[in-house]
Amino acid sequence: MLHSRILANKVVAITGCSSGIGRATALECARHGARIVLHHIGNSQSQGDITSLKSELDTIHQETNIVSHYGKGERYVAIGADTTDPAAGQSIVQAAVGAFGTVDALVHNAGICQFADFHAVTREQLGRHMAVNFTGPFHLTQAVTEQIITQKSGGSIVTIASITATLGSSQLTHYSPTKAALLGMTYSCAVALGPHGIRFNAVSPGTTETAMNKRDLEAGGKRAVMESRVPLGRLGKPLDIASPVVFFLSDLSRYVTGQNLIIDGGASINYQ
Numbered sequence: 001m002l003h004s005r006i007l008a009n010k011v012v013a014i015t016g017c018s019s020g021i022g023r024a025t026a027l028e029c030a031r032h033g034a035r036i037v038l039h040h041i042g043n044s045q046s047q048g049d050i051t052s053l054k055s056e057l058d059t060i061h062q063e064t065n066i067v068s069h070y071g072k073g074e075r076y077v078a079i080g081a082d083t084t085d086p087a088a089g090q091s092i093v094q095a096a097v098g099a100f101g102t103v104d105a106l107v108h109n110a111g112i113c114q115f116a117d118f119h120a121v122t123r124e125q126l127g128r129h130m131a132v133n134f135t136g137p138f139h140l141t142q143a144v145t146e147q148i149i150t151q152k153s154g155g156s157i158v159t160i161a162s163i164t165a166t167l168g169s170s171q172l173t174h175y176s177p178t179k180a181a182l183l184g185m186t187y188s189c190a191v192a193l194g195p196h197g198i199r200f201n202a203v204s205p206g207t208t209e210t211a212m213n214k215r216d217l218e219a220g221g222k223r224a225v226m227e228s229r230v231p232l233g234r235l236g237k238p239l240d241i242a243s244p245v246v247f248f249l250s251d252l253s254r255y256v257t258g259q260n261l262i263i264d265g266g267a268s269i270n271y272q
Contacts, residue, residue, distance in 0.1 A: 004032055004033075005032065005033045006032050006033070006246070006250040006251065006252060007029055007032040007033045007034035007246065007249060007250055008032070008033030008034070009033075009104075010029075010033075010034045010035070010104045010105055010249060010250075011034070011035045011036075011037070011096055011100045011102050011103050011104045011105070012029050012034045012035070012036050012037070012104065012105040012106070012107065012249060013036075013037035013039065013092050013093075013095075013096055013103055013105070013106045013107070013144065014026050014029070014036060014037065014038065014039060014106075014107040014109055015039040015083055015092075015106075015107065015108055015109050015110035015137075015140070016039065016040065016041075016109040016110030016111065017036075017038040017039055017040055017050065017053060017078075017109070018040040018041070018045070018046040018049035018050055018053070019049055019210070019211055020109075020208075020210035020211060020238055021109055021160055021205070021208065021210065021238045021241045021242065022107075022109035022110065023049070023053055023238065024237075024238030024239045024241065024242040025107055025109060025238075025241070025242040025245050025246075026038060026053060026057070026076075027053075027056060027057070027060065027242070028239065028242040028243060028245070028246050029242075029245075029246060029249070030057050030060045030061065030064075030075065030076070031060055031064065032246055032250070033064070034105075034249070035074075035075055035076065035099075035100050036057075036075070036076045036077075037076070037077055037078075037079060037092060037095050037096045037099070037103070038050055038053065038054075038076055038077065038078040038079070039078075039079055039080075039081065039083075039092055039110065040078065040079075040080050041080065041081075041082060041110070042080025042081055042082065043080075046080065047080065050078050050080075054076065054078070057075065057076055061075050074099060074100075077095050077096070077098075077099040077100075079091060079092060079095040083110050083132065083136035083137070083140060084131045084132055084135065084136045086139060088136065088139075088140065089139050089140040089142065089143025089144065090143050092140065092143070092144070093143050093144055093146075093147045096147075097147065102151055102153065103144060103147055103148065103151075103155075104148070104153060104155050104156070105155055105156045105157070105158070105249045106140070106141070106144045106155075106156075106157045106158070107157075107158045107159075107160070107245060107249070108137040108140070108141075108157070108158070108159040108160060108182065109160045110132065110136070110137075111132055111133045111160070111178075112128065112129060112132045112133065113129075113172065113175050114129070114174075114175070115171040115172065115216050116171060116174065117170075117171065118170070118173045121173065121174045125174060126174045129174050129175055129178050130177075130178055130181075133175070133178035133179065133181075133182070134178045134181040134182055134185070137159065137182065137185070138185060141157060141185070141189065144157070145157070145189075145193055145196070145198055148196070148198055149193075149196050149198075153197075154196070154197025154198060154199075155197070155198045155199070156198070156199045156200075156201070156248060156249050156250075156253075157186075157189070157198065157199070157200045157201075158200075158201055158202065158203065158245050158248045158249060159182050159183075159185070159186050159200075159201075159202040159203075160202070160203060160205065160241065160245075161179045161182050161183050161186075161202045161203065161204045161260065162175075162176070162179040162204055162205060163204050163205065163206045163207075163262060163264050163267075163268060164176040164179055165179035165180040165182070165183050165204060166180070166183075166204070167268060171216075179204075182202065183202055183204075183260055185200075186200045186201065186202045186258065186260065187200075187258050190257040190258030191258065194257060199248075199253070199254075199256065199257035200257055200258060201248045201253070201256060201257060201258070201259045201260070201261070202259070202260040202261070203241060203244050203245060203248070203260070203261045203262075203263055204260055204261065204262045204263065204264075205236055205240075205241050205263050205264065206230070206235075206236055206262070206263065206264025206265060206267045206268065207226045207230075207235050207236060207264070207267070208235065208236035208237065208238065208240070208241060209235050209236065209237060209238075210238060217235075223235070226267075229267045229270055230264070230265040230266060230267045230270070231265060231266035231267070231269075231270055232265035232266055233265075234265065235265075236263065236264065236265060240263060241263055244261055244263060248261075
């Protein structure tokens with residue numbers, strides 16, 4: 001498949017690249033020419049996943065033979081860090097600037113989602129979801145946008161939110177508010193940092209097949225129920241989310257900011 005070069009002059013940092021939507025986004029950004037900071041949590045599992053991702057990226061780079069204004073050098077750099085660590089933001093910025101001299105964009109993908117009944121949610125579980133899904137991205141946004149402002153280059157921040165930020169889910173009462181908080185951050189930062197040429201947008205996936213929700217989908221025939229609600233007849237794939245993210249990262253969306261794109265195959269408008 002031929003791909004455009006719409007990200008050929010962009011350095012994109014993506015959190016949570018080791019699997020799922022983050023991995024698909026890294027691959028799709030590479031196909032469109034970006035240089036990428038591959039963030040992962042830093043444990044043995046994610047290290048192995050990043051190693052295999054690098055092999056896929058090498059294949060893409062050989063096939064596309066992309067040359068940007070950065071030349072032909074390294075196309076990616078990997079960094080392991082817990083995004084809830086206050087130092088993680090600066091570490092990711094330093095990795096980008098150290099490898100490529102700049103950072104132009106950020107994708108907030110890293111997150112956790114543990115299904116639980118409302119009264120079974122513990123204080124620790126709620127706190128962890130907020131720390132990983134909102135507080136970490138908030139401080140990372142501060143670090144990356146400070147660098148972009150210093151560069152005077154403008155940039156794009158894209159957040160992977162969730163359809164549950166605006167619709168209810170009985171098993172995700174502790175998760176949904178964290179994604180709603182991300183949408184609030186997206187809208188307010190679009191206003192606060194627009195004068196610096198920094199755009200903020202979000203995508204809200206519906207049910208998307210990833211390792212995170214595989215067990216939940218296979219329990220009690222839930223997959224069939226969820227698929228029956230989707231006018232397009234199937235659940236989402238990580239690539240379905242990654243492609244719109246590329247649009248928001250690129251100059252094709254240069255006059256788009258403060259928006260939330262729902263990507264759910266039409267499930268949320270299916271009133272039957």
